[in-house]
Amino acid sequence: MRILVTGAAGFAGSHFVRSLLAGAYRGWEGARVTALDTRPVPERHARVEAVRGDVGDPFLLRDLLPGHDAVVHFADTTRADTAELVRTNVLGTHTLLDAIRGSGVERTVVVSTADVYGPPVADDAPRTEEHPLNPVTPYATSRAAADLVARSAWHTHGVDLSVTRSAVCYGPRQQPDRPLPRLVTALLEDVRPRPYDGAAVREWLHVDDHCRAVHLVLNRGRAGETYHVGGEPVAPAALAERLRALTGTRAGGHDGAVPPRAVRAVLDDGRIREELGWAPTVPFERGLADTVDWYRDHPGWWTAARRAREAATAAA
Incomplete structure (x- = not known):
């Protein structure tokens, strides 16, 4: 068994x-992995072939894809100008799926995000997979466009694929400029962090539960279908208070009370639960504590990652 993972770094x-x-x-025990990314892939293993390259390179993909049984498409960019978001997220997805046609790849999963539904709303109703797409940021718009490209590849060209849309993903080794690591590392440095997203109640999903869902969809998901991967709803005030306790500081990212009708961004993940038997196994309280412990124990990793990100931004 051989699998290509894009965005493998x-x-x-x-x-x-x-x-x-x-x-x-x-x-998938014993599977060989082709790890594709424009950045160096950290994993070194006898069963990993690390390929430094762009998912939007049709010539690379033409040579790379034959011989693979499956593709999991994690690659995207989140922090870039609109042109780069379109090039990587939209055109990159199109180029990959176009190259898969006729390559012998039997199954593909495109990993997406709940951001495609737009801002949270003052409504308790969870969003289903049929909820209208309403992206408002350049990133969310590029991801929504990529999802439509994927649907078209299945409907028009018969590419056997499914799409996953997940809640906010967290866990160890996440880049320190992302929302939760930014809060955690600021508190560990005893610096008052910027607030996270006002009073919106969002779902948090541990990366292990996220990846396990992707695997289930890869193995047993229906072609042409979208699957939500939900998490645990948490209000920002509750998140800030928990982080204060875990880091032993009184600095926090949210000081206001949550309104009685706080806006919510909650997914209905009944489809993946009922069809594939998925359910999260990492409670948020435990996952958050483990994540904080990891950042506390690895300051060299996140300070180096922060410096590298700052240097890349300065050079852009």
């Missing part, structure tokens, strides 16, 4: 690769 992609190599996914 990223947060979720690298976790998926590590889990594959550890034999965590039934039916």
Whole structure:
């Protein structure tokens, strides 16, 4: 069995690769992994072939894809100008799916995000997979466009694929400029962090549960279908208070009370639960504590990652 993972140097992609190599996914024990990313892939293993390259390079993909049984497409960019977001997230997805046609790849999963539904709303009703897309930021718009490209590849060209849309993903090794690591590392440095997203109640999903859902969809998901991967709803005030306790500081990212009708961004994940038997296994309280412990124990990792990000931004 051979699988291509795009975005394999990223947060979720690298976790998926590590889990594959550890034999965590039934039916994929011993699988060989091609890890594709524009950045160096951290995993070194006899069953990993690290390929430094762009998912939007059709010539690379033409040579790379034959011989693979499956593709999991994690690659995307979140912090860039609109042109780069379109090039990587939209055109990159199109180029990959176009190259898959006729390559012999039997199954593909495109990993997306709940951001495609737009801002949280003052409504308790969870969003289903049929909820209208309403992106308002350049990133969310590029991801929504990529999802439509994927649907078209299945409907028009018969590419056997499914799409996953997940809640906010967190866990160890996430880049320190992302929302939760930014809060955690600021508190560990005893610096008052910027607030996270006002009073919106969001779902938080541990990266291990996220990747396990992707694997289930890869193995047993229906072609042309979208699957929500939900998490645990948490209000920002509750998150800030928990982080204060875990880091032993009184600095915090949210000081106001949550309104009685706080806006919510909650997914209905009944489809993946009922069809594939998925359910989260990492409670948020435990996952958050483990995540804080990891950042506390690895200051060299996140300070180096922060410096590298700042240097890349300065050079852009």
